[in-house]
Amino acid sequence: MRKLIFAINITIDGYADHTSGIADDELHDFYANLLGTVDIVLFGRKTYQLIESYWSKAPSDPQATKSMIEFANKINSLPKIVFSRTLDKIPLSSEAAAMEGWKNTKQIKENMLEEVLKLKEQSGNNISVGGISIASTFMKRDLIDECWFLVQPIVLGGGRRLFSQRDGMPEKLNHYNRQLELVDTDKFKSGVVVLHYKKI
Numbered sequence: 732m733r734k735l736i737f738a739i740n741i742t743i744d745g746y747a748d749h750t751s752g753i754a755d756d757e758l759h760d761f762y763a764n765l766l767g768t769v770d771i772v773l774f775g776r777k778t779y780q781l782i783e784s785y786w787s788k789a790p791s792d793p794q795a796t797k798s799m800i801e802f803a804n805k806i807n808s809l810p811k812i813v814f815s816r817t818l819d820k821i822p823l824s825s826e827a828a829a830m831e832g833w834k835n836t837k838q839i840k841e842n843m844l845e846e847v848l849k850l851k852e853q854s855g856n857n858i859s860v861g862g863i864s865i866a867s868t869f870m871k872r873d874l875i876d877e878c879w880f881l882v883q884p885i886v887l888g889g890g891r892r893l894f895s896q897r898d899g900m901p902e903k904l905n906h907y908n909r910q911l912e913l914v915d916t917d918k919f920k921s922g923v924v925v926l927h928y929k930k931i
Contacts, residue, residue: 757923778863879928
């Protein structure tokens with residue numbers, strides 16, 4: 732059975748904000764290496780649009796570093812599934828439309844959990860999930876097998892929390908008790924600490 736994996740940047744005080752982290756070459760190398768273990772990526776609508784809007788263009792960005800381009804090449808080449816009830820069709824920039832991985836993007840409007848279970852039962856490499864809301868849904872249903880939390884050395888003081896009640900999580904934490912096993916840790920030069928967990 733394939734594993735569903737999730738990796739995300741969070742601040743010390745538990746907020747997930749892609750605009751507030753340290754996005755250096757070491758961070759991009761980490762995510763590029765992780766994508767090397769997967770053969771499909773799952774997105775919610777917002778994360779899909781965020782990723783597509785920049786990373787499909789990154790290889791031609793003169794300010795993109797070698798590590799950023801390596802990450803872009805990985806994410807651009809992978810087949811994708813977008814879970815969204817609101818999109819009429821999957822939007823693609825001209826750059827994305829020329830790439831096989833983006834052209835090979837499927838939209839699913841209903842039965843998200845059933846579709847993920849089907850994917851997990853297939854043979855193949857890992858499945859990556861990107862997006863706080865759908866990751867929260869999958870975590871609630873005990874579908875995520877491994878997590879990487881990249882703890883940024885930042886106290887943000889506000890924003891969107893990971894696995895929060897607004898994403899469908901229970902009001903009381905003791906109603907949602909998932910024990911995870913710490914597999915490995917790492918520390919980047921920037922001070923980012925990587926915590927790798929798997930479900931027990």
